[in-house]
Amino acid sequence: MSAMLRKWVLWLLGLYFVGGSGAALAALPIEHWTQPDGARVYLVRNDTLPMLDVRIEVDGGSRRDPAALAGLAAATAMMLGRGVGPHGGQPALDENALVEAWADLGAQWAATATLDRLSITLRTLTRPDLLERAVALAARQLAAPAFDAAVWARERDRLIAAWREAQTQPDTLARRRYAQAVYRGHPYGVEATPDTWSAIDPAAMRAFYRRHARACDARITLVGAIGREQAEVIATRLLAGWAAHGCEPLPAVPEVAPLERSQDVRLPFPGAAQAHILVGRPGIARRDPDYLPLLLANHIFGGGGFTSRLMREIREQRGLTYGVFSHFLAGRHAGAFTVALQTKPDQADLAVELVRESLRRFTVEGPTDEEIAAAKASLINGFALRLDSNRKVLDQVAAVAWSDLPLDELDTWTARLAAIDRETLLRAWRRVIDPERLVTVVVGGQP
Template sequence: MKPTRCPWRGWLMLCLVWASGSASAALPIEHWTQPNGARVYLVRSDSLPMLDVQIDVDGGSRRDPPAQAGLAAATALLLTQGVQASPAGPALDENAVVEAWADLGAQFGASAGSDRLSIQLRTLTQPDVLDAAVALASRQLAAPAWADPVWARERARLTAAWREAQTRPDTWAGRRFADAVYRSHPYGQEARPETWAAIDTAALRDFYRRHARPCDARITLVGALDRASATRVVDRLLAGWANHGCTALPAVPEVAPLTRPERVQLPFAAAQAQVLVGQPGIARDDPDFLAILVGNHILGGGGFTSRLMQELREKRGLTYGVFSQFSPGRHAGAFSVSVQTRPDQADQAVELIHSELRRFVEQGPTEQELAEAQAALVNGFALRLDSNRKLLDNVAALAWHGLPLDYLDRWTAQVGAIDRDRIVRAWQRVLHPDRLVTVVVGATP
């Protein structure tokens, strides 16, 4: 008879509820480097008997070979689906792994973004649960199954989803926008059926072996753990990883700036036209990151109070919503303005977006707009850190981008100190309204 599932699962659910409001940027961040080169960041929080761990390595999609676009994401997907047999235990297929994590009441996952491959573990710190969760996570990190039938199934699922996505105008708009903004840069690569077909489990195994290296890893821990215990957890988690000499990975080129404007217009039978306007933006380590952030809140990132929302929605009723954003990474991610509107109103919406961008770059915000944006950002900052998971995300980003350990503590003061002139200088340096990419899908050319 199968034993009853671990009673600690109920406690974990309670912990997830209690976690809101438990984390604070005032908590000190301890940082050290392990003998194997792994850089560890620990926020000790004893208020809850739980631990969140994130491991980041330089294995994002910017490392995908062009003919195998989607390799990093596929590696992350298969990493969680089965474990090979080892002295630590018998082989576990994907279903057995799911059952094992469910029995522990813990969570294990992996994902790949543009820059990094991320692995996350969440568990209670009750000694027997923590020990079992770390042991299972260590096995998955050391010897994923890379099962051929599982990858064949997932590849078919990804292909079906891709084909369905081609029936939507937003897919076409996003693809053409990425092509125009990034051109040959890896940030603009698209995973497609033919690139997935070029990936086999040997390619997954090789990609993982080359990029899952302790010397490149940033490990962030948030929870009820002291430094000595955190060190033991990290050592166990990475025990199966080898540095393979830890030679430097090939350099990735920077995103080249645009030299001229480009407009792409595609007819599409849809009730709403999809509009994207933008260009390459900034990398996360740009010294004007916060000035760009505050300015974007005013222009189109601040919801109903933003300039673009006032001009396109409130004054003219062209859309339900219009938003601007920067997507900074280790390289210059795109700046974009996105809106949906009636096809016969698309040209008017595009003209207004261009006009507001030119005006903002030339003149910057008013003093009132700046004061209101700073107040909104500063007052909302606590919501970015009001759970262990959010705190983990922020500290992991801090670690990945090499920001100062007191960055979160100084964030509100730095935002409050930004003046109009700094925003104007930053936006004039970064944004060039005479070189914008404009993509319209769904309106008649």
């Protein structure tokens, strides 16, 4: 067994045996530096596999969509993989040729847009000839996406058809009305529609890409069998095509406004076999200092599967649903805290009242010491599973990078979680969760 492999195995095994504040863990070896172009690079070297995973992220998620062009970030991400224009003396590649080029390399490339981020990922073997060609092809895609009008017209028609099909589903209506009520005009709650997709054209995508794909704003995470010197070269090559994009400051995005009063939305949906129920309110941002106490509290309340209070009280004791869960969506802004379930239409009112009463009781009384101990054990014992592959390590380190968290965030996670006491947990929960100010959406329940 190599020294590096032993280090990783010992580190992962150590996560399973954290029981108290004195537990020590081997550090996850994250190297971090800033490139001359301003890009922030995070490297985790792992020589156990001849593979490299790369993620590049910039502030180009849907929160940056102009209101009249909702869906622009997602469209831009989609079209990044639909062809490359001529660049650096090399000819254009249409979408089919691009797919074949990646298949010939045995490599993977993808781009997605979430609420906050435009993300580009690359996975390739580190055999020198394959790595060189994969980085070169990825750099071409980043530098000269085609944004072909005919391809976009086809993809837009597919998006619109899928949107119209989704309108026949009660959960689609429930999610839309819930987002509108929780976010109240904030970009997190804006939905793309056929009208906004129809207003998007290749010129809008090029402008969006040029404005948001900037090296100065980029976080690059690399996990695999390379060292720092090689990582610096790869990062420079990948972002070389963005040099012409400049670095004009982006306008601030407002925070999600506090919920001043409850809102109860009941919508019929003839023919729906189940009532779709969403209950919640604005929650927290990822950098909130109470993020970890709230993660622990939510595991007890509704995020811990069959061990959670909601599951016991609504499924096991009363049989109203197959599953019920709660979660915090924590981004750069306060994403929603949400309780979600489905039940028979004539049981919707009872289920809603049970959710509200469970929130009231948990907020007043808090969890028991036994619940806290069990939740800590579950989360700590499961933490190593978040880091048992290159791609999972990439996800975790990229999250650290995006939220500007300390480099030891993952190393200290289990010890910090173990140290949370009941008072800290309950204070954090009461600060964020007000059971008297909730958004409730029921679609498909009886009037």
